[in-house]
Amino acid sequence: MRSLRTLSVVGCHAEGEVGDVIVGGVLDVPGKTMYDKLVHFQTQADHIRQLVLNEPRGRSSMNTNVVLPPCNPLADAGFLVMESEEYAPMSGSNIICTTTVLLETGMVPMKEPTTKLCLDTAAGLVGVTADCHAGKCRAVSFDNVPSFVARLDLPVEVPGLGTVLVDVAWGGMWYALVDAASIGLDLDNKYGARLVEVGERIKRAVQAQYTPIHPDNPSIRGVSILSITEPVQDGLHGKTAKNAVVVSPGRLDRSPCGTGTCARLAVLHARGAIGEGELLRHRSIIGSEFESHIRGTAKVGEYDAVLPTVKGRAWITSYKQIVLDPEDPWPQGFRVGDQWHVSVDPGA
Structure with a gap:
C-alpha cells in the first residue's frame, strides 16, 4: 500500500475518554524539556495532530498521545498530549491511557502487583503507580504537579448571561470553574x-x-478549558461530586477529567471544603469516576498549592495503523460543523 505516512497507534480510553497512543512512526524532536518538544510539534509538526484528530481519521471527542524519549533523566518515558485545539501540558485521562499502553504493550516492564514509573510531561515530572494483575493494568494513580488557585469568584461578563462568577485554577491546564446552578x-x-x-x-x-x-513557565498562559460543577456531597466513604468539562472546540469530556479534578481540589482546599488526605470521588457526565485526594501542600511562586493524586482505569480498544495515501485530498483532515460545534452567535 502506498503511504506518505504510517503511524502505529494503540487505541485506548480512560473512564470513557478516548486517549489513543502513537507508539511508532514519529521520531523524537529537539528540546531540552518536554515543553520545548511541545512547542516544536505545535510550530513545526502540527500536521501530525491534524492528521490523526481531524476527520476522516479522527473525531471531535478524542485525544491522541505521542510517546517520546524523556528529557528528565528520572523519567521512564515522555509523552505529549494532542487535543483538538491545543497541546495540553498535562492530562489525567491521557496519562492513565498512556501508562496502560506502555505497560500492556511491554514498552515499560510490568511488575505485579504494583508498577511504579515516572513520566515526563510538558507540565513537569509526574509519578505514576499502576495496579497490575495477570498482565493487565487494572488502575493507574498519578501524583500530579502542584495545583493552585489564581482567582476565586472572578466576575466575568458573558453575552446573554450577564455577570458570571468563575474560579480560575491550574491543575496541569488552566481551568475556569463555574457552578452549574449559578448559570441555570x-x-x-x-x-x-x-x-x-x-x-x-x-x-x-x-x-x-x-x-x-x-x-x-510564563509561556503557559490563558484559560483553555472549563469545568461546570455541582456541589460536593459528604458520604460514608468520603466526598463525591460531579462535573462536566467543556473541551474546545465544543464537546464534553467523557471522563471526570484528571487535571480538572486537580484544579477542583485546589479550589475546594482554598475554600476550606476539603483537607489533606480526604477522598473525593469525582464523577463525569456519563457517571464514570476518578478517585482523588490531596497528598500535601506546596508553594508555586506566590501561590499556595496542593499536591493532588488521582486514580482511574483505562482499557485498550484497538491496535491500528493510520496511513496517508499520497492522493488523499485532505492530508490534514477536515471539520464539519455538525460535529465540530462552535456557535457563531456568542449570545445564542
Whole structure:
C-alpha cells in the first residue's frame, strides 16, 4: 500500500475518554524539556495532530498521545498530549491511557502487583503507580504537579448571561470553574448540547477578560478549558461530586477529567471544603469516576498549592495503523460543523 505516512497507534480510553497512543512512526524532536518538544510539534509538526484528530481519521471527542524519549533523566518515558485545539501540558485521562499502553504493550516492564514509573510531561515530572494483575493494568494513580488557585469568584461578563462568577485554577491546564446552578444548568447527559454551548460562551468571555500566567513557565498562559460543577456531597466513604468539562472546540469530556479534578481540589482546599488526605470521588457526565485526594501542600511562586493524586482505569480498544495515501485530498483532515460545534452567535 502506498503511504506518505504510517503511524502505529494503540487505541485506548480512560473512564470513557478516548486517549489513543502513537507508539511508532514519529521520531523524537529537539528540546531540552518536554515543553520545548511541545512547542516544536505545535510550530513545526502540527500536521501530525491534524492528521490523526481531524476527520476522516479522527473525531471531535478524542485525544491522541505521542510517546517520546524523556528529557528528565528520572523519567521512564515522555509523552505529549494532542487535543483538538491545543497541546495540553498535562492530562489525567491521557496519562492513565498512556501508562496502560506502555505497560500492556511491554514498552515499560510490568511488575505485579504494583508498577511504579515516572513520566515526563510538558507540565513537569509526574509519578505514576499502576495496579497490575495477570498482565493487565487494572488502575493507574498519578501524583500530579502542584495545583493552585489564581482567582476565586472572578466576575466575568458573558453575552446573554450577564455577570458570571468563575474560579480560575491550574491543575496541569488552566481551568475556569463555574457552578452549574449559578448559570441555570443541570449536569445531565440530555442537556449536553446546552452545556457545551453555554460553557464555550463562558470560556470565551474568560479568555477575553482575564489571562492567568503560570509562574514557573510564563509561556503557559490563558484559560483553555472549563469545568461546570455541582456541589460536593459528604458520604460514608468520603466526598463525591460531579462535573462536566467543556473541551474546545465544543464537546464534553467523557471522563471526570484528571487535571480538572486537580484544579477542583485546589479550589475546594482554598475554600476550606476539603483537607489533606480526604477522598473525593469525582464523577463525569456519563457517571464514570476518578478517585482523588490531596497528598500535601506546596508553594508555586506566590501561590499556595496542593499536591493532588488521582486514580482511574483505562482499557485498550484497538491496535491500528493510520496511513496517508499520497492522493488523499485532505492530508490534514477536515471539520464539519455538525460535529465540530462552535456557535457563531456568542449570545445564542
